[in-house]
Amino acid sequence: MSKTVFEKSQPEQHAYSLPVDAPDFQRYQPVDSLLRQTPLNLPEVSEIDLTRHFCELSRKNMSIDTNFYPLGSCTMKLNPRVNEWCAALPGFTRTHPLAAEEFVQGNLEVIFDLLQILCRIGGMSAGSLLPNAGAQGEYTGVQMIAAYHHQRGDHQRNEFLIPDNAHGTNPATAATAGFKIVPIRTNAQGDMDLNHLRQMASDHTAGLMLTNPNTLGLFSPVIAEITEIVHQAGGLLYYDGANLNAILNIVRPGDMGFDVMHLNLHKTFSTPHGGGGPGSGPVLCNDKLKTFLPVPRVELHKDVYRIIWEDSASIGKIASFHGNFAIYLRAYLYAKLHGDFGLRRIGEQSVLNANYLKTRLSSLFTIPFPQFCMHEFVVQADNYLDKGVRALDIAKRLLDYGIHAPTIYFPLIIKECMLIEPTESESKATLDHFIDVMKKIVEEINVDPDLVKTAPHTLSVTRLDEARAAKNPILSGLTL
Amino acid sequence: MDFISNQEPQNREMLAAIGVSSVEDLFETVSAKLRLPRPIHDDGLSEFEGMKLMEGIAAKNTFPQFDNYLGAGAYEHHVPAIVGMICGKSEFLTSYTPYQPEASQGMLQAIFEFQSVLCALTGLDVSNASLYDGASACAEALLMAVRCQKKRNKALIAQSLHPHYRAVAEQYISSHDIQIESIAFQSDGQLDMQALERQLDENTATILVQYPSFLGGIDDLKRVSDYAKSKGALTIICANPLVYGLYASAQELGADIAVGDCQPFGLPLQFGGPYVGYIACRQDLMRQLPGRIVGETVDTQGRRGFTLTLQAREQHIRREKATSNICTNQALAALASLISILWYGKEGVRRLALTNFQRAAYLRDKLKPLTLVTPFSQTPVFNEFIVKFKRPMAETLKHFHRHGIHPGVDLGCFYPQLADHLLVAVTEVKNQSQLDSYCAAAKELI
Numbered sequence: 001m002s003k004t005v006f007e008k009s010q011p012e013q014h015a016y017s018l019p020v021d022a023p024d025f026q027r028y029q030p031v032d033s034l035l036r037q038t039p040l041n042l043p044e045v046s047e048i049d050l051t052r053h054f055c056e057l058s059r060k061n062m063s064i065d066t067n068f069y070p071l072g073s074c075t076m077k078l079n080p081r082v083n084e085w086c087a088a089l090p091g092f093t094r095t096h097p098l099a100a101e102e103f104v105q106g107n108l109e110v111i112f113d114l115l116q117i118l119c120r121i122g123g124m125s126a127g128s129l130l131p132n133a134g135a136q137g138e139y140t141g142v143q144m145i146a147a148y149h150h151q152r153g154d155h156q157r158n159e160f161l162i163p164d165n166a167h168g169t170n171p172a173t174a175a176t177a178g179f180k181i182v183p184i185r186t187n188a189q190g191d192m193d194l195n196h197l198r199q200m201a202s203d204h205t206a207g208l209m210l211t212n213p214n215t216l217g218l219f220s221p222v223i224a225e226i227t228e229i230v231h232q233a234g235g236l237l238y239y240d241g242a243n244l245n246a247i248l249n250i251v252r253p254g255d256m257g258f259d260v261m262h263l264n265l266h267k268t269f270s271t272p273h274g275g276g277g278p279g280s281g282p283v284l285c286n287d288k289l290k291t292f293l294p295v296p297r298v299e300l301h302k303d304v305y306r307i308i309w310e311d312s313a314s315i316g317k318i319a320s321f322h323g324n325f326a327i328y329l330r331a332y333l334y335a336k337l338h339g340d341f342g343l344r345r346i347g348e349q350s351v352l353n354a355n356y357l358k359t360r361l362s363s364l365f366t367i368p369f370p371q372f373c374m375h376e377f378v379v380q381a382d383n384y385l386d387k388g389v390r391a392l393d394i395a396k397r398l399l400d401y402g403i404h405a406p407t408i409y410f411p412l413i414i415k416e417c418m419l420i421e422p423t424e425s426e427s428k429a430t431l432d433h434f435i436d437v438m439k440k441i442v443e444e445i446n447v448d449p450d451l452v453k454t455a456p457h458t459l460s461v462t463r464l465d466e467a468r469a470a471k472n473p474i475l476s477g478l479t480l
Numbered sequence: 481m482d483f484i485s486n487q488e489p490q491n492r493e494m495l496a497a498i499g500v501s502s503v504e505d506l507f508e509t510v511s512a513k514l515r516l517p518r519p520i521h522d523d524g525l526s527e528f529e530g531m532k533l534m535e536g537i538a539a540k541n542t543f544p545q546f547d548n549y550l551g552a553g554a555y556e557h558h559v560p561a562i563v564g565m566i567c568g569k570s571e572f573l574t575s576y577t578p579y580q581p582e583a584s585q586g587m588l589q590a591i592f593e594f595q596s597v598l599c600a601l602t603g604l605d606v607s608n609a610s611l612y613d614g615a616s617a618c619a620e621a622l623l624m625a626v627r628c629q630k631k632r633n634k635a636l637i638a639q640s641l642h643p644h645y646r647a648v649a650e651q652y653i654s655s656h657d658i659q660i661e662s663i664a665f666q667s668d669g670q671l672d673m674q675a676l677e678r679q680l681d682e683n684t685a686t687i688l689v690q691y692p693s694f695l696g697g698i699d700d701l702k703r704v705s706d707y708a709k710s711k712g713a714l715t716i717i718c719a720n721p722l723v724y725g726l727y728a729s730a731q732e733l734g735a736d737i738a739v740g741d742c743q744p745f746g747l748p749l750q751f752g753g754p755y756v757g758y759i760a761c762r763q764d765l766m767r768q769l770p771g772r773i774v775g776e777t778v779d780t781q782g783r784r785g786f787t788l789t790l791q792a793r794e795q796h797i798r799r800e801k802a803t804s805n806i807c808t809n810q811a812l813a814a815l816a817s818l819i820s821i822l823w824y825g826k827e828g829v830r831r832l833a834l835t836n837f838q839r840a841a842y843l844r845d846k847l848k849p850l851t852l853v854t855p856f857s858q859t860p861v862f863n864e865f866i867v868k869f870k871r872p873m874a875e876t877l878k879h880f881h882r883h884g885i886h887p888g889v890d891l892g893c894f895y896p897q898l899a900d901h902l903l904v905a906v907t908e909v910k911n912q913s914q915l916d917s918y919c920a921a922a923k924e925l926i
Binding site for chain 2: 002006009012018019020025026027030034035037042043044045047055056057062063064065066067076079084086089090091093094096099105106107109136138139143173174177181221224247249250251256264270272275276277278279316329336337339340342345352353355395399405407424425426427454456461463464465466469477
């Protein structure tokens, strides 16, 4: 059984060392009344034990580097190591966020240039890198839309239209920003129900949040109609570009009619997801909204970069300093390595890889939407329910074969859903291996469904009791 | 260059399997009007060229050539070598949020341990898996406190809270029916307790204070929380977590919620991010926490395991009724902080905090004869303090820059009444001769 680091503690062992002390320092003692009274219950562990502890933990974790990871909506592409090298350059890591502009011109150049590249890709005119992740990017964009209506005196616009297949952050974000959520139905073709949209769009509509290609992996052929309906009702269009892989340098949200968008550098631009962040969710917009962008902003005046810390029209600040700067470095280098030429290749290859997988998996699973997909697609694992096998079971069995599970039960509107995204990085041999494993699992379902229903069998733990974790929460391992 | 595996031969086979002749056919749903032309020239770079480019840009930052005394929420500390080694491991670096717990036990246990060390430092019962940064942690804590106190809609924020944190909190609160009032600080930087007692009433949901304050001082926060409690309001303490190695814990000070930024542990300055926000609270407030939380459970064979838990609070389940919209947080940065905290350990964190205090006290003391006496001169501090030189700020800064020193943060940028006051941070990375050089440069300003 795995021990926590607290259980590995041994009296007086330690890993730390401190720079040389001086007798002149020791003369200063803190006031007694301020001192901590209760013991600091941290473990005491030597450096070798600490090293082994985390190496042991790492072996219990799948990752892109070690496993095929077709997790839909997450864009698990290669995280190039040259990005990590770049982010670790002391010229960047040793810069303080409140440094005067003249001492950090390199940093400001990266912020300014990366934003220009992203604006070009998005078909937008301005933006901000500040949001620390996609959800904060959404929040920023929605607040900018709110500020726009507010400035025009359109105070009754208190509703956000959000498709029923949207990522959970969309309704959560609009609610956080104080809006009422109006869900819009998806039709049988997996596209937005235009009649429902027409019914719900009104002079209460602040905007529509939309992902295109949507969470089913489908590009809407009626995108122009959608944006027109919302604009005619006086609302603005928010593009959730968390995952922009499929359309990189092929089609631009600005050209589709969107007013503001965010994208995730930790998906499309290959920055590592780190087991749940840090991410970065830059927000981009057109001229209608740019005065509302958050601060600080970076501007270029006569070859010198300047930081604008305050602007009364802005929605204000959303991050402690300049956002997740070291993530920008990785994304910037990634964009420069590819150029426009390489970015286009990413878009095309991600779509080709996904359609190949979809075609080959169609004999094993229900394919709810037969049209070509973009960078990802949904299949339904509903033909094995009579054997008692669900999408969850297939996902767990994949883990036994060293393949990370696809996203399951999302989007919520598809029964026994598996959302699969291979990304442009993967080779045909890897995709073929995945198909072979899926075939094998289907055979297992027919011969010995219990084997699948009780998977995984080969990992450090078998299925976990998640209900128990929620019912009797143990959230800390303090044992000392 | 790109990182694409498949080339012509594989692509031909795949197109044939799909039954189309070219990739363009797959984009049939994208109207031709919207499609951009394919670029003809390869305008990318080789890896070597990319590295040269970034080295060149990094060299344009002259800041690292100076001795740095800037703090104000971002501190220069030693980052143990083991931090980069572990955080660079593929399994941590390149994994996603642990949605499949059986395949993510490593990261889940690490986050569980992060939560645990935050409980140890703050003295509170539960912590989440991290928030974006100190500023968003303050914003989320205020929203959380108001959710816990449904009938009250006033939030008090100390004027001595980091002005950026305050600005972010105000932005987050702007769409809610919450009234914000500021608690002024006195001329010595300490909270104005009389003002506080006047403003904290039956309609006050919460009070947010900083420890040490943005001005470096240590306030009597026990008195603040006692008073808040007597009026039924929750106390939020935002702290540099290193301070808990030396001074009273959030729990000892009576905090209901503790927030802040773990940057001082394991994260380089890197121009402000990634850092890592934390939030911890009393057990009974647990279900109002925002963001991811990891809990311990067992597998089908009764073995211990870890999983994301209490997810009924979160956006992917609750959608518009979630406690927050946060999804991706700062997991790898939290791992860096965890490793750094464990590297220092029980005794090391205390000694690190103490030497931070002592080095700051040394410089503060040595500067006394060289600077003006101000009401701030006697305020108890941790590793950051205020000085006022005898020359105007611009001249002072220019003078120090000539000596290769960034002497501190110009407080006039944040509070007009503090023009010509400098906020100086001293950590363990400054040795006696560096501190003496600072004083030597200061002497020339008399």
